[in-house]
Amino acid sequence: MKFRRIAAIVLTTALVVPGYTYVADAFGVNAPSGVDVSTWQHPGDQPINWHAVKADGQSFAIIKATEGLGYVNKHFAEDSRAAAEAGLLVGSYHMGRATSDPRLQAAEYAAVLRTQPQPSLPPVLDIEYNDGVSPAGMQAWIRAFVDELRSLTGRTPVIYTYRYFWENEVGNTTEFNDLPLWLAAYQSAPPTVLPGGWDYMTMWQRTGSGRVSGIPVDTDMNLFNGTDSQLQDFVAGTQLNLTPVDVPGIDELAAFGQANPKLVGAILAAAAGVVAVGTILTVARDMGIDIGPAQALVETVQQLIAEGKLPVGDLQNMLANGTYSVGDLIILLENVAKFAG
Template sequence: MRLFDPIGASLAATLCALCLAAGAHAEAADEEPARGIDVSHYQGRIRWDLMPAGSLHFAFIKATGGTHRVDPEFDNNWHGAREVGITRGAYHFFYAGDDPIAQAEHFARTVISLRPDDLPPVIDVEITDGATPEALVDGVLAWLRTVENRLGRRPIVYTYHAFANQYLVDPRLSGYPLWIAAYDVRQPVLPAAWDDRGWHFWQHTHNGSFSGVNTPVDLNVFNGSLGQLQQFIRDYAGGACPPESPSCPP
């Protein structure tokens, strides 16, 4: 099923459920949440030019992993998304067994710079490489701080509930926006570290489909409308989110 087919009968029901889950940031009950995908070389060569206009608001794109891996499709996806007007963001897959500063520098060298309308950078944390929770958190925080210093944006943390509740319990992590993976639920359950902060992005399936992508693809929503997504980007463009902004965590 094409979950976000713009003329499909399933779209209204799907968006209705997601609007309810994203209601904390929505300005009106009938306002749709901003929709997105996240991609890597696992999706093969994506035809960004085939995506229906207005059907996709943002895309997270894998850039790097570890200290030297670069996703083979990063350049195509990074430039292709922008060429068709899709808001883009870059993410890094974190290996706790590799030096976190070297990983952050590798990511920053690959992305080079972010435009004012790009999403904040992302660290994908879902494996431990045998590290203790304390060592994992220390490494993640070192990556976050280094990337924020190099690229001028406070990064986003991507993870999932069970992993985060076991390994990412340090309250210092709650100062970073959360992108949560949670499938087959009406709304995600927050990890303890973010319990009072809320989520900004939700990856709600790993088995979606979209024009221009020939394989299953992850589908996401932002916790708010397209206008609120744009405000979120503006708030984080200078690094730490201004505490008075409505899109910031409390």
């Protein structure tokens, strides 16, 4: 399946241009669409054809720059240059790891940013792993990283996260809701419940399994909450006040917006040996999830059970809460599987 006219974000080391506030046509049918990529989109070091990505209707590309301390994406410089030459607006993100110094991570990220073509989208802090750090510790870590990155770049960073993680691992703090939010929510319609006191999303990561010409494997797909001109304002540092409106749905993602207790219950029952793992597939299909994503979910659960890494505590929290979506569940399990790998 292909998703056109969706959207994303990223960064630069240029100074913020003082801006103003106004209301946008949020997530309209012509909302700018973009991808975000990392080494996962380079299987066997295969290059991305960025001209094909642009021709497939994408407006921007957010490229992973750094992670933790000491890791720089080996494809960052080439992807940034080639995407910019293809006419895409480029950006980047840093994946934070809270067990090492936040200020050193911010400094390393800022240094790498200086190599990216300009103009670029605001810098992004990707925060989706806690590495055993408490919610209070996560809040202190984010605060230190954001303060240092602002000092080094003069720019206000974007926070990338997903609802379950922010509410449970960051304590659902509202301290950072003055920063733009890039929310991962795998579903057809914009989520109506946001974490952390945010009133709206600036960016929406709509799926982790989009297909775009020029990228050899699945990739994340994003929508910018505004228009093309407002996306340019965002690059310049204008703080946008965006309000949500309906966006055309994607049929394949419609089931992902459902509450997930039935599916979580089946996973926990399978992990306890009460039912066969195949029951998960049956429940997923009964909920309207397409066969491909349903099978992928079962395979991920089987992998995590076999490795003793299934996040039982998180699944029990989801089951007790009852309001998290199938998309939230998929993001949680995929992240655990990636970390375990």
